[in-house]
Amino acid sequence: MNQDELSHALSALPGWTGSPSAIERTVACESFMGAIGLVNRVAEAAEEANHHPDMEIRWREVTFRLSTHSEGGVVTEQDLALARVINSLAP
Numbered sequence: 001m002n003q004d005e006l007s008h009a010l011s012a013l014p015g016w017t018g019s020p021s022a023i024e025r026t027v028a029c030e031s032f033m034g035a036i037g038l039v040n041r042v043a044e045a046a047e048e049a050n051h052h053p054d055m056e057i058r059w060r061e062v063t064f065r066l067s068t069h070s071e072g073g074v075v076t077e078q079d080l081a082l083a084r085v086i087n088s089l090a091p
């Protein structure tokens, strides 16, 4: 996916930024346990999709980073699809 295609996709993904190599979003949750709950919901969805984000937890904030490793670390439709799911699960 080139930059133009990515920019178009990101315009429909509130909160997400990135480049053709990876996209990311940081979600601020109400509490640390709220962040853990979000991570668990995303983990379930990732298992379901067999596509897994990097997840970094910093107190109440969780940063999700998506890239398709099997394609050499580029953003694919699988990443965009999971980003949409994460947006549906985020508070």
Ligand SMILES: C[C@H](O)[C@H](O)[C@H]1CNC2=NC(N)=NC(=O)C2=N1
Pocket (backbone or CB within 6 Å): 050, 051, 052, 053, 066, 067, 068, 069, 070, 071
């Ligand atoms: C064998 C297994 O299906 C693959 O390794 C899946 C697992 N989850 C994955 N997640 C991500 N982000 N990229 C992949 O290429 C990927 N591949």
